[in-house]
Amino acid sequence: MSFTIAITGKGGVGKTTVSGLVVSRLIAGNRRPVLAVDADPNTCLDTVLGISLKQTIGSAREEARIIAGKGMGAGISKQEMLEIKIAESLVEGADFDFLAMGRPEGPGCYCYANNVLRTALEKIAHHYPWIVIDNEAGLENLSRRLSQKVDVLVMVADPSRRGLETLRRLHALAREMEVSYGKLALVVNRLRHDQLPDELDAIRRETGADYVLALPDNAEVAALGERGGPIAELPAENELVKRVDGFLKTITD
Numbered sequence: 001m002s003f004t005i006a007i008t009g010k011g012g013v014g015k016t017t018v019s020g021l022v023v024s025r026l027i028a029g030n031r032r033p034v035l036a037v038d039a040d041p042n043t044c045l046d047t048v049l050g051i052s053l054k055q056t057i058g059s060a061r062e063e064a065r066i067i068a069g070k071g072m073g074a075g076i077s078k079q080e081m082l083e084i085k086i087a088e089s090l091v092e093g094a095d096f097d098f099l100a101m102g103r104p105e106g107p108g109c110y111c112y113a114n115n116v117l118r119t120a121l122e123k124i125a126h127h128y129p130w131i132v133i134d135n136e137a138g139l140e141n142l143s144r145r146l147s148q149k150v151d152v153l154v155m156v157a158d159p160s161r162r163g164l165e166t167l168r169r170l171h172a173l174a175r176e177m178e179v180s181y182g183k184l185a186l187v188v189n190r191l192r193h194d195q196l197p198d199e200l201d202a203i204r205r206e207t208g209a210d211y212v213l214a215l216p217d218n219a220e221v222a223a224l225g226e227r228g229g230p231i232a233e234l235p236a237e238n239e240l241v242k243r244v245d246g247f248l249k250t251i252t253d
């Protein structure tokens, strides 16, 4: 059975950075193989993980549609063709595999791409003891996408007053949309001092969060982001790496 960690939050707060760190530290801790899923149509996790992506679920689906439309692939049903194309879009690494939703191309909407991603996940999830899903901003798509259970739902926020307020809103939205999860983790990212905002205590109580993780604003991480380098390049003594290691130990022990 897989242990699934889904990362969410508003735009630009560090979801992909946290997702990349979680993938790379799971692997460093011998918790593998990992399936890394980029469920943001604006694919970014590939760069953070240092891999090159040939195809997304969105483009796989479009290719399958074109092939079926041309009457090619005789003897293969449209659904089977889609499954072949999805299998082709899985990037296989040494310690992890990677799947990206991408943008839906051609006719159809995001709901369709979401459905295809969900079906693909249902088919392959059992191969992976660890699954990490990086989401686009907000929770709207998360509830539609995940039919499988989420063991830890991670909500990332910046430390500003308004940023913290989004944790309340995300939690309310998660309840409203009946996103089911085992445990809830609140991550406050880019802290400029070591003190967690007072408001967080109240938010933790109100949301019933099981874990709180504070991540400092870190020059090495910022520099890596600027040059688009892979997160695995961060040294083991980097503060974010150490804190994510501690967090993973807590949630998986």
Ligand SMILES: Nc1ncnc2c1ncn2[C@@H]1O[C@H](COP(=O)(O)OP(=O)(O)OP(=O)(O)O)[C@@H](O)[C@H]1O
Pocket (backbone or CB within 6 Å): 009, 010, 011, 012, 013, 014, 015, 016, 017, 018, 040, 044, 136, 137, 189, 190, 191, 215, 216, 217, 218, 219, 221, 222, 224, 225, 226, 240
């Ligand atoms: N703790 C940190 N210290 C320094 N820089 C950080 C930190 N966390 C994230 N960043 C930088 O902030 C920028 C945004 O981070 P990231 O792309 O992870 O956010 P996101 O929430 O995934 O954004 P989006 O909503 O666009 O998907 C990146 O350039 C990243 O390198």
Ligand SMILES: [Mg+2]
Pocket (backbone or CB within 6 Å): 015, 016, 017, 040, 044, 134, 135
């Ligand atoms: Mg992102």
